[in-house]
Amino acid sequence: MTHRITAIPGDGIGPELMDAAMRVWEATGVRFDWDVQTAGAAVAETEGTPLPQRVLDSIRRNKIAIKGPITTPIGTGFRSVNVALRKELDLYACLRPCHLYPGVQSHFDTVDIIVVRENTEDLYAGVEFDLNTPDAQKIIEMGGGKIRSDAAISIKPISRSGTERIARFAFEYARSTGRKRVTAVAKANIMKFTDGLFYRVCGEVASEYPGITYDEVLVDAICMQLVQHPEKFDVLILPNLYGDIISDLCAGLIGGLGMAPGANIGNGVALFEPTHGSAPRYAGQNKANPTALILSGMLMLRHIGETEAADRLEQAIAGVIADGTSVTYDMKTDRSDPSAVGTSQMADAIIARLRA
Ligand code: NAD
DSSP: OEEEEEEEOOSTTHHHHHHHHHHHHHHTTOEEEEEEOOOSHHHHHHHSSSSOHHHHHHHHHHSEEEEOOOOOOSSSSSOOHHHHHHHHTTOOEEEEEEEOOTTSOOSOSOOEEEEEEEOSSGGGGOOEEOTTOHHHHHHHHHTTTSSOTTOOEEOOOOOHHHHHHHHHHHHHHHHHTTOOEEEEEEOTTTSTTHHHHHHHHHHHHHTTOTTSEEEEEEHHHHHHHHHHOGGGOOEEEEOHHHHHHHHHHHHHHTTOGGGOOOEEEOSSOEEEOOSSOOOGGGTTSSOSOOHHHHHHHHHHHHHTTOHHHHHHHHHHHHHHHHHOSSOOGGGSSSTTOTTOOOHHHHHHHHHHHHHO
């Protein structure tokens, strides 16, 4: 069977990672028919929007997409294409497995954490009011003196329905993969209504899964616990913003952003992408680590039922990492180690193992 899949190379380091990763995925023997779609700043210049309708149509048609990172201008310019894709396609569940492969430089022996991040609401809802606007003024008045008159404002919506579906996703994932503990992470002692609702609904869903231990840890407390004892944690479920931040923290536990894959999953549609961004300063240098994108493809292979190919791919990646010869600069103890290889050469080493 040939799988037709939307491929979005992205920008920055995205296109070179995608070239390398495609060669690796094809070397598994699985047949792909890539529907390549561009998006981002360069596209905005020619098509007037960084996320043209053709990209969304392609993903809706093919149901599966894989993408490289896309740069988001800070402060001004268009809003994030990545966030827009998740919202437009209602990809409500962000799944980020953080697994420490033997051979990776780390302070720990074992890290095997699944981050489940809610992807569609919270402070990412994009409901923001700028300084000195009539809407900001209205909210400042509603604040009853708690908001300064010169404030810009972001709204943090957390809904019962949005929390219920991400909680169910986390528990179903835990059940189907034999995981034993789900930890909800928020700051409900301060945000009693929004984060309080998040805990409450996660707790309600947890009661339907008696075989899985459920607990709650405050987001500040878990930052410390994760960097001291990551082996204590199993599945984490978080609202959008905390999920974003904790994902990067967990990436740091397993060798850095170059090692952290991800999946954005909705009803009948899934988009796979690494946790990292477009790292513009490394763009075009054949330097960045392709592993996070290749592992995102491994998650995609599992999702489309190509389990045996996914297993072989993961073994090949693990073999290259354990061997330590053909890895990129970020996986070396000394980052200026001249024996580090480039993006393309690391992909070649994974392909050689797949073919061995
Ligand atoms: P980043 O993840 O792009 O880079 C931070 C640092 O992490 C880099 O300087 C580099 O040292 C390291 N790094 C990242 N990916 C790596 C890889 N594959 N191999 C080796 N090292 C790697 O984060 P940033 O600098 O905050 O963001 C850059 C741009 O990417 C921003 O415009 C941001 O909005 C965007 N972004 C996009 C996505 C996405 O497309 N889903 C995600 C995060 C950030």
